[in-house]
Amino acid sequence: MGDRFPSEPELITRYGVSRATVREAIISLEQEGWLRRLQGKGTFVSERPKVHRTVAVIAPYLYANDSPDFRAGTDVIPLLMQSIEHHARKKGVSISLYLDNLEVETERENLLNVVERGVDAVLMIYIGGPANLDCLEKIRAANIPLVLFDRYIEELPIDAVASDNQLGAYRATMRLLDEGVSSVAYITGPIDSTVLRDRRQGYLDAMAERGIAASVLELRQDLGEGVDRSNYDRTYDLVRQLRFPTAIFSADATRLAVISQIVEEMGVPRSDYALGCFDEPYLNPPEDLMLVKVLQPLREIGRNAVDLTLGRIEGRSDAPARLLLPPEILVTGAWTQALIGS
Incomplete structure (x- = not known):
């Protein structure tokens, strides 16, 4: 210098x-x-010039609803965003946040906006299905690096960093079966993303490996996945179809919080059921009720997503990457004997 x-x-x-x-x-x-x-x-x-980079981060929401019941499990995106912002700041990268509010059309506006602004890269949770694929193509055509986090898509070769949802569901189901339970029912929302598709497949793989009949119940729901009265009633109707004793594995924590409440209201003895889900349902289960949680490596996803994005900005590696990080299986509570061999 x-x-x-x-x-x-x-x-x-x-x-x-x-x-x-x-x-x-x-x-x-x-x-x-x-x-x-x-x-x-x-x-x-001269002194080496500082490079000021701005990455557009597009997410469906932070907290989508003020209801404390709905917030059960919805801290996933805030924790991801916290990790991304923290790691980006350490790397000297500015974040520009865009929220879709779970609206595909708003996501489309955000995608077109970032192309017009000419940001250095886009990091996003994609919810648009086939409707907004052309916007992703516009971003790629503008040579703006694009990295998905939380989920991936198969329609286009785009970088993605997410949990290995199939592996998580497989391990959680196997953990339940290893305890001797003869039945595991799987409850999910509409299979409208690779996240829910992979979770269902992991459950099916485990049941098939053990030679046990699978039971997948798909819950139709309103936009937002909330716990308003109509969603509660549909969940109640679904839970009534179950034959106890059984373990109940939910694809998400929000739904499991509602399922737990319904099972208790139905007066099902704790010896007749166990629970499982992805993420943290913030339940306080009694010691005689087993809860299996699949905890996603959210901070690692955020760090890897930022590093991959910076690598693309700097032109490192051309082949699209799909990083699927293994989740942790956490078990709380004690198993009851009534479920074994029933």
């Missing part, structure tokens, strides 16, 4: 290139801030 830069004749002699090539290179380095000319003194090396 501050050293005198070789003159044009010195560079021509040293590298055997033309004067035009040398002048073009010097002008380019000046424009990028690497060199500075001082009248009558020559050209000198």
